[in-house]
Amino acid sequence: MLNMTDIMETVTMIQDEALDIRTITMGISLIDCADGDIDRSCDKVYDKITRYAERLVETGEKIEKKYGIPIVNKRIAVTPIALLAGASGGDPIKYAVTLDRAARAVGVDLIGGYSALVQKGFAPGDTELIQSIPRALAETDVVCSSVNVGSTKAGINMDAVRTLGHVVRECAELTKDDQCVGATKLVVFCNAPEDNPFMAGAFHGPGEPDCVINVGVSGPGVVRAALANMDDTADMGEIANEIKKTAFKITRMGQLVGTEASRMLGAPFGIIDLSLAPTPAVGDSVAHILEEIGLEQCGAAGTTAALAMLNDAVKKGGLMAANNCGGLSGAFIPVTEDAGMIDSARSGCLKIEKLEAMTAVCSVGLDMIVIPGDTPAEVISGMIADEAAIGMVNYKTTAVRVIPAIGVPEGEELEFGGLFGTGPVMKVNTASPAKMIARGGRIPSPMQALKN
Amino acid sequence: MKAVITVVGKDSVGILAKVSCGCSDFNANILDVTQSVIDDYFTMVMVVEISKLNADLSELNKKLEADLPTMKIHVMHEDIFNAMHRI
Incomplete structure (x- = not known):
């Protein structure tokens, strides 16, 4: 039998603590849409997406109404488009425009998969797609792009890293009149998961079934509130336990x-x-x-340790509540999307170097960080290489999503609005890694890869 | 199938009456009511049978919100509470 305390706890989580289902993401395989002719291929892509996802938004809304729980985003992830571009040839932009049109037709918030997996090298279609990303993101609204440049098994493709430094800059330059928003829709990964429901990095991996539903839950507010109710003398083990319990409840809702x-x-x-x-x-x-755990501000000494504990407790609590876990699974630290991170970045307490350390113990990487508009492409490549190295060696996903603030002076901010938020330009170490980046080639996979 | 209606806010005359009327209009059968008033603060949890409901749950929610504009009201399917609080 339900009791009043449990019921009111759930209601408070939704009403006062911003508990929500962050996204229902439908993964759709487009392998059977590949055609030697790009226009025919695009027609098939449009047909398949609009057919499979026709009822996605409506279904999300029905569930929202039934359970009274907000479902913030309904999204689509598709097969990495480079695979289709390789088969069809032609200008990959046509695929971006098709994805944008299909996403609007079914009313989803974002569509991901304008992607290439190049951790070991470039196959047909990969280079063309990567070069086209800045234009694709400037000419579309809801298309998201990602490139996997490294993995523990393959090492790091430094040719791709070099190219992506330029691509990130160009994404920002082409959208400089619109808050450089292009760069917010591109993620450069190491060890990219094939079933991630979160944007901008979602794509439907080649190992996935024809169509699949993935769910991302969220609830930082609920965890914070649970910790706020604890005694100041509670030790770290007790705090970890409370986070586990809360994560369990949040995840059960996601499972339902x-x-x-x-x-x-x-x-x-x-x-x-x-x-x-x-x-x-x-x-x-x-x-x-x-x-809430006890740091004066995020970025202070102790931040990495607190985050490591939080990230681990979320997984331990969530694991038992879910039939299958996957995707990124962990705490996210996107600077512009987090009110506390924005404050810490503004005050100077949170620096990029600290964020880099934090990425070693949580689920993603240098995410949604606004950097000076004059940051050289080689420096961005260096940041990508560093993050990829952390991911490669630690057998985890890492990523870079930085936004060069073209034409915005230091001290000012970029404002993306909505879930993407707002953020100050953060200082970057500009000592040049140009010589190393120019070398290219591949960083060999580490010992950790040889597990067989 | 059951749903849970929660009503929270400042106490006044006729809250329970309005919620009950709303349930009756939508053919929701009231199974259980727990309510308390502490320091003028009203909290009520009502469990209703919704197998024969004549509209969407969200419609009932809207109607109750319209009838009791100063109160915070949630109408939610019971599955969500069972999922979160039972192993």
Whole structure:
């Protein structure tokens, strides 16, 4: 029998602590759309996406109404488009425009998969797609792009790293009149997961089924509130335990929603991404959880340790609540999307070097960081290489999503609005890595890869 | 199938009456009510049978919000509470 305390706890989480399902993401394989003619290929892509995802938004809304739980985003992830571009040839931009059109037709918030997997080298279609990313992101609104440049098994493709430094800059330059928004839609990965429901890095990996539903949950506000209710004398073990309990509840809700969505849409339920995904809204911040644990401000000494504990506890609590876990699963630290991180970046307490250390113990990487507009491409490549190295050696996903603020002086901010938030230009170490980046080639995979 | 209606806010005359009328209009059968008033602060949890409901749950939610504009109201399917609080 339900009791009043439990009921009111759930209601408070939703009403006051910003608990929500961050996204229901439908993964769709486009392999069967590949055609030797790019226009025919695009027609098939449009048809398949609009057919499979026709009821996605409506289904999400129905579940929202039934359970009274907000489902913030409905999204689509597709097969990396470089695979189709390789088969069809032609200008890959046509695919970007097609994805944008299909996403709008079915009413989803974002569509991911304008992607290439080049950790070991470039196959047909990869180079063309990567070169086209800045234009694709400037000419479309809801298309997201990602490139996997490294993995523990393959090492790091430094030719791709070199190119991506330029691509990131160009993404910002082509959209400099619109807050450099192009760069917010491009993620450069190492060890990219094939079933990640979160943007901008979602794509539908080649090992995935024809169609699948993945769910990302969120609840930094709920975790913070749970910790706020604890005694100041509680030790770190007790805090970890409280986070586990809260993560369990949040994830159970994700499991319920995912099961229901998959039943209603007739597509298998893939995974739950056990994540703490912040938003710029008040009370929905991962940084504030760290501060609740006992840091004066996020970025202070102790931040990495607190984050490591948080990240681990979220996984341990969520694991038992979910039938299948996957995606990125962990705490996110996107600077512009987190009210506490924005404050820490503004005050100078949080620096890029500290963020880099934090990425070694949480789920993603240098995410949504605004950097000076005159940062050289080689420096961006160097940042990508460093992050990829952390991911490669630690057998985890890392990523870089930095936004060069073209034409914006230091001290000013970029404002993306919505979930992407706002952020100050952060200082970057500009000592040049140009000679190393120019070498290219491949960093060999580390000892950790040889597990067989 | 059951749903849970929660109503929270400043106490006044007729809250329970309005919620009950709303349930009756939508053919929701009231199974259980727990309510308390502490320091003028009203909290109510009502469990209703919704198998024969004549509209969407969200419609009932909207109707109750319209009838009790100063109160915070949630109408939610019971599955969500079972999922979160039972192993």
